[in-house]
Amino acid sequence: xxxxxxxxGGLVQPGGSLxxxxxxxxxxxRIYAMTWVRQAPGKGLEWVSTISGGGDSTYYADxxxxxxxxxxxxxxxxxxxxxxxxxxxxxAVYYCARYSPSDYIYWGVGTLVxxxx
Amino acid sequence: DIQMTQSPSSLSASVxxxxxxxCRASQGIDNYLAWFQQRPGKAPKCLIYGASSLxxxxxxxxxxxxxxxDFTLTITGLQPEDFATYYCQQYTNYPFTFGGGTKVEIK
Numbered sequence: 001x002x003x004x005x006x007x008x009g010g011l012v013q014p015g016g017s018l019x020x021x022x023x024x025x026x027x028x029x030r031i032y033a034m035t036w037v038r039q040a041p042g043k044g045l046e047w048v049s050t051i052s053g054g055g056d057s058t059y060y061a062d063x064x065x066x067x068x069x070x071x072x073x074x075x076x077x078x079x080x081x082x083x084x085x086x087x088x089x090x091x092a093v094y095y096c097a098r099y100s101p102s103d104y105i106y107w108g109v110g111t112l113v114x115x116x117x
Numbered sequence: 118d119i120q121m122t123q124s125p126s127s128l129s130a131s132v133x134x135x136x137x138x139x140c141r142a143s144q145g146i147d148n149y150l151a152w153f154q155q156r157p158g159k160a161p162k163c164l165i166y167g168a169s170s171l172x173x174x175x176x177x178x179x180x181x182x183x184x185x186x187d188f189t190l191t192i193t194g195l196q197p198e199d200f201a202t203y204y205c206q207q208y209t210n211y212p213f214t215f216g217g218g219t220k221v222e223i224k
Binding site for chain 1: 149151153160161162163166167170172204206208211212213214215217218
């Protein structure tokens with residue numbers, strides 16, 4: 001069974017940093033591109049970043065480029081999102097997700113990040 | 118960026134009704150279109166991927182169809198657990214983009 005569990009969320013001050021983790025299981029993690037998506041309170045869904053299988057390529061939303069860094073450790077079946085220079089508008093639930101061109105799309109349960117002083 | 122225009126933004130329906138939600142892409146996305154259901158306080162769940170493919174765990178009351186750059190989600194025989202917010206998303210080009218959502222409420 002495919003499972004993804006995010007962790008690392010919490011309260012952080014504006015300008016601060018936070019690292020999110022996503023532990024994946026139930027599928028050959030290393031061959032899949034992995035994605036972060038977020039949802040601000042009461043708002044819609046926003047794609048944040050994707051890293052290719054193997055980690056050679058990364059993609060970012062304009063709203064986070066230069067501040068967020070996506071990475072993966074295939075030996076640990078884990079996905080990460082390092083968030084720096086955080087702003088109030090980064091407050092959201094962050095989900096990790098597995099997308100594939102020809103397969104079901106799996107999402108985790110999310111972790112809440114609150115940026116506030 | 119590819120824009121996804123989803124309509125309606127909300128609708129009211131009764132138990133047993135059939136409802137239709139549409140999404141239009143601003144350019145061709147082939148079949149790289151997914152539909153998600155989000156119940157209050159819960160994570161989104163994929164209902165349909167590849168425009169019309171259902172996972173085995175998703176009941177066949179949900180169906181998706183593509184016509185060019187127009188995509189439709191149909192839910193037949195609405196049940197109380199189906200009252201939720203539904204989103205479409207294209208995943209052919211970065212940035213992946215979502216529709217604005219459709220809230221399905223009980224009439």
